[in-house]
Amino acid sequence: MNLVFLGPPGAGKGTQAKKLAQELGLVHISTGDLLRSAVKNQTPLGRKAKEYMDRGELVPDELIIALIEEVMPEGGGVIFDGFPRTIAQAEALERMLERKGLHLDMVIFFDVDDDVVVERLSGRRVCPNCGAVYHIKYNPPKEDEICDRCGTRLIQREDDREEVVRNRLAVYREQTAPLIEYYERKGILIKLDASKDIGEVYSELLRLVNEERN
Numbered sequence: 658m659n660l661v662f663l664g665p666p667g668a669g670k671g672t673q674a675k676k677l678a679q680e681l682g683l684v685h686i687s688t689g690d691l692l693r694s695a696v697k698n699q700t701p702l703g704r705k706a707k708e709y710m711d712r713g714e715l716v717p718d719e720l721i722i723a724l725i726e727e728v729m730p731e732g733g734g735v736i737f738d739g740f741p742r743t744i745a746q747a748e749a750l751e752r753m754l755e756r757k758g759l760h761l762d763m764v765i766f767f768d769v770d771d772d773v774v775v776e777r778l779s780g781r782r783v784c785p786n787c788g789a790v791y792h793i794k795y796n797p798p799k800e801d802e803i804c805d806r807c808g809t810r811l812i813q814r815e816d817d818r819e820e821v822v823r824n825r826l827a828v829y830r831e832q833t834a835p836l837i838e839y840y841e842r843k844g845i846l847i848k849l850d851a852s853k854d855i856g857e858v859y860s861e862l863l864r865l866v867n868e869e870r871n
């Protein structure tokens with residue numbers, strides 16, 4: 658199966674993608690994670706992407722498409738998380754899959770209101786070492802501000818500051834939300850109520866995906 662997780666920043670795409678990929682043995686491709694790792698390692702891509710990410714703007718399509726070309730497994734079986742984010746990226750993905758004899762099975766739209774997004778992003782803490790994601794209220798680590806997995810002190814993502822979040826939401830509405838209609842027209846968009854708690858959202862996601870598989 659090849660799935661796209663589409664939705665506003667902080668909707669819970671990454672949280673759910675990690676769980677589902679593990680359960681179904683799919684490859685989780687998060688462009689946000691790949692870009693953050695490129696920034697951390699100061700690669701040429703990371704140096705170019707950083708200024709866009711710090712402002713909450715989209716990294717140019719050609720850089721993202723080249724990145725996906727690099728990491729896409731031959732046989733598919735992917736959850737694309739945070740990609741595509743523009744119509745140009747969606748068209749490029751379609752061409753890429755077609756060349757490999759593959760197609761998209763489902764696009765899951767994580768439907769959630771702006772006030773929920775802001776609360777989720779302002780409480781998000783991430784591990785700078787292993788990438789684990791927490792929330793101070795909804796998914797706290799066992800020991801305050803310390804990663805359960807590797808013991809590193811947690812940090813807040815640079816782009817989770819309030820003014821950047823506002824810009825990310827505006828960019829989402831303008832450049833990414835048109836993909837909802839784009840995939841609706843293709844008949845592969847499934848809406849998921851992402852406002853419930855992590856466990857409930859996951860059960861519903863699993864039900865929808867299993868329905869499609871059978």
Ligand code: AP5
Nearest residue numbers: 666667668669670671672688689716739777781792854855
């Ligand atoms: P990216 O990292 O993709 O950011 P995003 O889409 O804004 O998504 P987030 O990671 O913020 O949120 P999420 O939906 O994964 O939520 P999460 O599970 O963490 O992109 C960052 C930047 O990179 C972009 O701004 C752009 O510059 C660039 N970029 C990336 N991809 C690009 C592309 N394709 N094209 C161009 N540029 C690109 O959850 C959020 C918080 O809520 C966590 O604390 C979590 O614990 C908590 N939580 C999750 N689910 C629930 C729940 N159900 N109830 C309560 N809390 C929950």
